[in-house]
Amino acid sequence: MSERQYAAHAGVSRGAVQKAKLAGRLALYGDGSIEAAGSDVRRAALTDPARQPPSPVRPKLKPVPEAAVAAVGETLREQGLSAPAVGGSTTFLQARTANEVLKAQERRLKLQKMKGELVARDRAKALLFRLAREERDAWVNWPGRVAALMAAELGVDAAVMHRALESQVRAHLGELADVRTDFE
Incomplete structure (x- = not known):
């Protein structure tokens, strides 16, 4: 030849x-x-x-897991784009669009984190816990600081005033303790 x-x-x-x-x-x-x-x-x-040039015989492709197809559909629906019905077939264009959307979201989150607009969940929890504890401690100590002053103004016994204020503050803090934060 x-x-x-x-x-x-x-x-x-x-x-x-x-x-x-x-x-x-x-x-x-x-x-x-x-x-x-x-x-x-x-x-x-x-x-x-x-x-080497590609073989004219197409290789047998592995089936795509249903979870991956569902994730593509969910991503497309979140962005208001048309998504295949559950159990339907996802086109390559839809999967590629979902991939590009996810990459753009990831880049946006990285940029927000670099700008300091986002903080780590653990750090936010620790900060919230510390602030709540400081607030609680301030309220627990408040009756001891103001009971004598209020008792003198009202003409009542300071110990009685202290017990009354302390019981009311503790009851109120008990109500506030039922409030739970959910970071999930």
Whole structure:
């Protein structure tokens, strides 16, 4: 075969055949023509698989897990885009759109974090807990600070005033303790 004929046979360019010939990856006859069967075997053995043309036979594709398809649909619906029905087939364009949406959301979150607009959940919980504890401690100590002053203003016993204020503050703090924060 000539270089052109072998290029058509192998599904590559004539330049690729010439390079393979120079590199010694082809089986040649004495007159310089190409032996097709021997050259196919040598090219397959000596050529990097990543540089070979794709096979005309399509490889068998693995099935896509239902969870992945559902995630694509959920992402598309969140963005107000059309999504396949549950159990329906997702097109490549829909999956690619969902992937691009997720990448954009991820970039937005990274940017917000870099700007300091977002904080870690653990850090926010620790800060909220510390602030709540400081507030509670301030209220627990309040009756001891103001009971004597209020008792003098009202003309009552300071110990009685202190007990009354302390019981009311503790009851109120008990009500506030029922409030729960949910960061989930």
